[in-house]
Amino acid sequence: MFEAILHGSAPVQRRAMAKAITLLESTRADHRQQADELLTALLPHTGRAFRLGISGVPGVGKSTFIEALGLHLIGQGHRVAVLAVDPSSSVSGGSILGDKTRMEHLSVHERAYIRPSPSSGTLGGVAEKTREAMLVCEAAGYDVVIVETVGVGQSETTVANMTDMFVLMQLPNAGDDLQAIKKGVMEIADLVVINKADLDAIAATRAQAQITSSLRLLGLHGNPDNAHHNELVWHPQVIQLSALQGLGVDAFWAKVLEFKKLQVSSGKQVTRRQNQALAWMWERIDAGLKQAFRQHPDVQTLLPKLTHEVLEGRMAASTAARNMLAAQTK
Template identity: 80%
Template sequence: MTPSVLLDGIVHGDPAGQRRAMAKAITLLESTRADHRAQGDELLTALLPHTGKAFRLGISGVPGVGKSTFIEALGLYLIDKGHRVAVLTVDPSSTVSGGSILGDKTRMEKLSVHEQAYIRPSPSSGTLGGVAEKTREAMLVCEAAGYDIVIVETVGVGQSETAVSGMTDMFVLMQLPNAGDDLQAIKKGVMELADLVVINKADLDPDAATHARAQITSSLRLLGLHGHPEHAHHDERIWHPQVIQLSALLGRGVDAFWAEVSRFRALQAGNGQLAARRQQQARAWMWERIDAGLKQRFRAHPKVRAALDNATQRVLAGTLPASTAARQLLDLFD
């Protein structure tokens, strides 16, 4: 399909045709072939006027915290409220085989077959942060197709949370009731990225969930004031990260969760922070793609390719400092 045909199918197609066009468009955008990349750029430019109206929600958490169960419960709740929900899930790629199970869709049995939902699993492909490199572009496809809630679920390990926070309007971190002590809650700088912390499986140990909520609330308050003494907790013009308990499996607390998200959206839209956040993300996205493109062109440069193996061997043998090798190769790229 040409970009113009894909555009028409995404924006104006019937339900079946639209899904097919979306799948083909995202596959095109994920391709690394130069001709596909050019077609993808043409498609994205054409899609842009139809995007920007959806709310982008990022959800992360350690494996086993119940992300897929929660997203299914939330998605069905939102569809009942009249929304159209797109879910972009990122599965870790094996460092050995390079493959990915892409199993999130199978864990959302009801949501995956609903006509008002669209679920697209993608492999992380080793991308730093665990978020598939083209997730941002896939979000634009979903928005252009009329999905007004786009959920990005990612691998909850390492610094994947940073990448999700950098492409969504709101970042939700899911925790277990007995996840650990106070320091566990704020390690690696993950907690300070969260706009909302959800303690899932609260039904298993209500006391532990209540204790965890108190600990995390205290940690968030300290993090919020650190370096920002003007962010007084009673200032209602500024969003202060909240902590809530719920049970996704039993469907309890989903309405309270969405009430907090709606309050966040209204507040951030009103004070201009939502628009500012998207502008910062667009700038960061541009520079990220520049960095990736420069690296790709550097590796493809004839002089660099001719000298790379020899320089690598000398670095490995300890006869050439890595920094010197890098500078010499960069000089060849000039």
């Protein structure tokens, strides 16, 4: 599988990738062992892609934009992988990338690889599988990996934490930006894209001005007059485009390259990836510790009992916690 992923002919490689990702998504212990060995073998061949996160509410035009961008990049000689993080997929049966028909030209292109969101329950679990799938794509030579998400719960933060650049797509509606500020999404966006700008040029321009001013108030947007003072610092920007008309896709990619150049030359891309890897490691440790705790027989006996005591006000929450922690280690 390792050789086929790295050097297989197009169809052989594609089959090997699908097989590897299925293995990584398996919950069987022996599969997990094999998956870890495969990951470790692939790792030296990863990390050379640019990782682009894209988020936006349903209806903002993510699929249309990703298809237009993907075809544009393939035209320039890139190979493009599209992955998705959809924590709701296990419930809804997959609300994004469920049907590839939404990217009908890109999905059939031999230089593109599209994989729907894994459907394991928690956001942490979905994120882990997507991160690992990203490494498989990179080892297979895809040099642009796009990770798409809708704004469900913490999924934007999760995607921002696994990509080199995080793009927030917005509609030209006022108020939309306040929701993004409220959810802390504006804060993590490296670039804000106002899509469907062709439908209402005045609204799009007003939204661009509003979001720019919000970014400035949030202290995220630099004063352009002082730009020469900190040439190595990227300030989030706001651009307009129309994915459906194919307008602005080249300007978007130019911004991405500008960002990438700055991040690479300042060393920030390396630092960001290292911080992401450490945070990911601890996130998985936390999840594993909690799972082991919940599965401990004594905890399983005590948990419903002490939860009841706490809810009835007969035991302090901290006392209940200490009792169960002691039971687990006894």
